[in-house]
Amino acid sequence: MNNNRVVITGLGICAPNGTTIPDFTEAIKNGSSGITHQPDLEALGFSCQIAAKPSLNEDRIAQYFTPLELRNLNSSGIIYGVIAALDAWKDAGLEKSNDDEPDWESGTVFGTGTSGIDKFRWAINKIDELEIRKLGSSVVVQTMASGVSAFICGKLGLGNRVITNSAACATGTESILLAYERVKSGQAKRMLAGSTSDSGPYIWGGFDAMKVCTFKHNNEPEKGSRPMSLTASGFVPGSGAGALVLESLNSALARNAKIYAEVLGGDANSGGQRGLGTMTAPNPLAVQRCIKQAIENSRVGADEIDVINGHLTATSKDALEVENWKKALGSSADNFPYINSLKGMVGHCISAAGSIESVASILELHNGFIFPNVNCEDLNPEISSLINAKCIPQKLIEKPINILIKASFGFGDINACVIFKKYKND
Numbered sequence: 001m002n003n004n005r006v007v008i009t010g011l012g013i014c015a016p017n018g019t020t021i022p023d024f025t026e027a028i029k030n031g032s033s034g035i036t037h038q039p040d041l042e043a044l045g046f047s048c049q050i051a052a053k054p055s056l057n058e059d060r061i062a063q064y065f066t067p068l069e070l071r072n073l074n075s076s077g078i079i080y081g082v083i084a085a086l087d088a089w090k091d092a093g094l095e096k097s098n099d100d101e102p103d104w105e106s107g108t109v110f111g112t113g114t115s116g117i118d119k120f121r122w123a124i125n126k127i128d129e130l131e132i133r134k135l136g137s138s139v140v141v142q143t144m145a146s147g148v149s150a151f152i153c154g155k156l157g158l159g160n161r162v163i164t165n166s167a168a169c170a171t172g173t174e175s176i177l178l179a180y181e182r183v184k185s186g187q188a189k190r191m192l193a194g195s196t197s198d199s200g201p202y203i204w205g206g207f208d209a210m211k212v213c214t215f216k217h218n219n220e221p222e223k224g225s226r227p228m229s230l231t232a233s234g235f236v237p238g239s240g241a242g243a244l245v246l247e248s249l250n251s252a253l254a255r256n257a258k259i260y261a262e263v264l265g266g267d268a269n270s271g272g273q274r275g276l277g278t279m280t281a282p283n284p285l286a287v288q289r290c291i292k293q294a295i296e297n298s299r300v301g302a303d304e305i306d307v308i309n310g311h312l313t314a315t316s317k318d319a320l321e322v323e324n325w326k327k328a329l330g331s332s333a334d335n336f337p338y339i340n341s342l343k344g345m346v347g348h349c350i351s352a353a354g355s356i357e358s359v360a361s362i363l364e365l366h367n368g369f370i371f372p373n374v375n376c377e378d379l380n381p382e383i384s385s386l387i388n389a390k391c392i393p394q395k396l397i398e399k400p401i402n403i404l405i406k407a408s409f410g411f412g413d414i415n416a417c418v419i420f421k422k423y424k425n426d
Contacts, residue, residue: 082151085156108162308338
C-alpha cells in the first residue's frame, strides 16, 4: 500500500459571511458576521429568530446549473455544495473530464445531514393532494442523501469513489479524513472533500424545539453567537458549504499546482454514549482520545500545535471542551495554544460546520493569521480558570502558523479531528 503525502490544492466556500474565498478571507480576518434576523422564523413563532445563511443571487446560482436543473431545484444544500465544490475544483486549476470518459483518478466525499428538506415538504403536499404525477423527475435526486455528491460527480465527471458521509456536526471534518485516507493509500490521485447543510425553518426547527438555540439576541443578531462567553445562551443555527481538494503531493508537484497546506492525519471515534456521553453530549474520554490519537497518527508533538480551531458552539459545553483540549494536549494554563471558534461569525452550520471551519483554518495557515473570537469580551470564568486569556484572541493576529488542529464533535457522541501543516517545499 502507498503512503502518499497529501496536500490541499483547492478551496471553495459558500458561507454566511462570504461565498468566495477572497470575500470569506476578509470577513473572518475582520470578524464580520453573517448572522441576520429571519422574518420567517419570527412569523413561525421560533424562540430563536436569527440565523446565518449564504447570500446568493439568481445570476450567481445560474453559473453552476443548467436552466433545466434550475426549473425545479429548491434544495439549498445542493446549491451550496455544488457552488463550493466547483469553485474548489477551479481554484485547484482542474477541469472537468471530457464527455467520453470519467476521470478515474478523482472522486468526492461530500457530506450532509438532511438533504432537500424543502423539496420533501413540497413533495409530501403533492402526495397529500393526490397529485403524484406532478412530482416530476427531480424529487429523488434532491432528497436522496447522496444527492449533493451525485450532482458534483456529474458536473465534474468524477470516476473514482463518490459518496456522501453523514456524521452530524462532525460530517465535514470526517469527510476530509475519508478523502485523506483515499489519497494517502493511493486509491485516488485526488479527492474533493466537503459538506453542506440546508437552510430554513424545517431544518432549524428541531433545534429550536430542543431549546439549544439562543433566544436572547433576536434584536441584535450579530451578538447572538457567543462561543466561550459568560453570556453564551445557546447556538445560532447556520448553513452553507465548504470544499477542499485533497491531492497527492506528487500529483500536485507534477502539475505545478498551488499548495495551501498539508494534511498530516487525524482520527475519528465515538464515545458510545457511555459514561458522560449521550445522544447530544460528548463523552469527554472519547474526545480526549480522539485528539490524542490524531496527534499520534500525524506524528507531531502536542507542543508543536500553534492553533486549535475548536467546535465551541456557544453552549454550556464550551468550558468542558476547553478542559478536554487541555487534558489531551497535556498543557498548562500558560503554554496552551491559541484557540478560536468561527461560530461567533457564522453560527453553527450543522453538517457544514466542519468543512466551512476547515476552509477557514487552511486560510489561517496559508496566509499567516489567527482570526478573532468575536462576542467573547466577557470570557467565561470557567474557561479563564483553565487557560490564559491571551490564548483566546479577540483581535486579528497576523503571524506565521505552522501546525493547526481542527476538531468537530457531533450528535450521537461522535468525534473527528484532523491536523493541518503549512506546506514548505522541502
